[in-house]
Amino acid sequence: MTRWAGSVAVVLLALGLGGWQTNQPVLGRSVHGVVRNEQNQPLATAIVYLKNQRTKAIHTAITDSRGTFSFHQLEPNITYEVYAVWQGHRSPSRMDSEYETEKDIRLDLTVAVQ
Numbered sequence: 001m002t003r004w005a006g007s008v009a010v011v012l013l014a015l016g017l018g019g020w021q022t023n024q025p026v027l028g029r030s031v032h033g034v035v036r037n038e039q040n041q042p043l044a045t046a047i048v049y050l051k052n053q054r055t056k057a058i059h060t061a062i063t064d065s066r067g068t069f070s071f072h073q074l075e076p077n078i079t080y081e082v083y084a085v086w087q088g089h090r091s092p093s094r095m096d097s098e099y100e101t102e103k104d105i106r107l108d109l110t111v112a113v114q
Contacts, residue, residue: 032070042067046086
């Protein structure tokens with residue numbers, strides 16, 4: 001059995017499946033925050049947009065009853081634009097810069113509803 005296991009390990013390493021080398025980006029950055037109105041009240045059911053500035057791909061999240069949102073497993077070295085829309089009103093955009101070194105970024109958003 002040990003000879004067989006050793007052969008499998010050699011084949012996996014030869015194929016690059018040993019876990020040491022990969023061409024995939026290391027994921028793990030997160031962006032989270034709270035969407036509020038001008039009176040600092042949380043806005044539930046706001047749609048939060050996260051736009052990859054390189055590929056222009058857009059991901060969405062819906063805020064919970066406390067107005068919170070989060071995006072996880074984001075690519076490193078990418079700038080993301082984040083904004084929220086609630087009942088037809090849009091917040092100003094905020095940016096998570098590609099040069100940011102923190103893995104967990106908080107970006108709160110304010111939607112003018114009046």
